[in-house]
Amino acid sequence: MVHSSTVEVDVAVIGAGQAGLSAAYHLQRRGLAPGTGFVVLDANDGPGGAWRHRWDSLTLGSAHGIHDLPRFPLGTPDPREPASSVVSRYYGAYEQEFGLQVQRPVRALSVTEAGTDRLLVATDHGSWLARAVINATGTWDKPHWPRYPGQESFSGTQLHTRDFTNAGDFAGRRVLVVGGGTSAVQFLLQLHDAGAGTVWSTRRPPEFTRTPFDAEWGRDVEQQVSERTRAGLPPLSVVAATKLPLTTQYRQGIDAGVLVSRGPLARFTRTGVVFADGSTAELDTVLWATGFRASLDHLAPLRLRGPGGGIRMDGPQVEGRPQLFLVGYGESSSTLGATRAGRAAATAALELLTGSLRPDPAC
Secondary structure, eight states, X not given: OOOOSXXXXXXXXXXXXXXXXXXXXXXXXXXXXXXXXXEEEOOSSSSSGGGGGSOTTOBTTTSSOOOOBTTBOOOOOOTTSBHHHHHHHHHXXXXXXXXXXXXXXXOEEEEEEOSSSOEEEEEBTEEEEEEEEEEOOOSTTOBOOOOOTTGGGOOSEEEEGGGOOOGGGGTTXXXXXXXXXXXXXXXXXXXXXXXXEEEEEOSSOOOEEXXXXXXXXXXXXXHHHHHHHHXXXXXXXXXXXXOEEOOHHHHHHHHTTTTOOOOOEEEEOSSEEEETTSOEEEOSXXXXXXOBOOOOGGGGGGOOOOTTSSOOEETTEETTEEXXXXXXXXXXXXXXXXXXXXXXXXXXXXXXXXXXXXXXTTO
């Protein structure tokens, strides 16, 4: 269901991924009615957030992990099932269970000030006038494509993580994977197994760690990212904050020479690349596993970015913009962090609207 005219609500939530659904749940639980007290707007055709777009070979067993949404355990689905299917089904069931009435497909075009105490969310299907906005648009719509000399003259194909579908499509081809994160490592292993000739390029030597990815590790990572966003700096990439887990599979890949980086790129030629050390590689394809940036173009009218290039944050709240909350941004970009940030943003938004905190019925 999509509205076509301006609708007034207390809170507009933009995005129905992990963070947006968590925020919506807590807004409802503390007294706001879906559709009237708050609205959830999502650009996708169906539930699942960015996960619905992931390639089928990314199974739940190989993904970083999906944290439970509030009061609705994921359970133990088949780890061999594509994560896109698992998460889309899970998020859809969550929306139905709690009657969140997500409006889709609705793409936010701009958020502007509308007086002293309102923000106007303009979309491709009408507008919503809100007293607070919780932005949960993630990163999937903003793939990062680095630029190098000669790149336009390369005669092979180039694609980004978001364009990848199946490693079998590259059998017999010479493929350069660029990027130092988990996606790059998984692509290299899958491509090698599918019969592609692989080459790996990273700007810095890959950093593998034996540190257990437990709750204490998660808090340390969030603290690192939080320090940057509080200072108004762009968030770190995931791998810069987490490093790569030295799993048995990755150890085998290193020993086999698949997970060994040739170092940074210097430039492209018509048929390949030149690395910073002067060595070369002839290629058919370049796969840019170079990550994403926060999808915040619709917030540009608010001029949020500071001199440091980032948005100065105080938890989930934008500093100096008490009506605006960013969740799934910075320290809350993991599924666990996103769930917590959704609750924090909903709590702070309700406090802003009422002047006092509405009690959580679960407490």
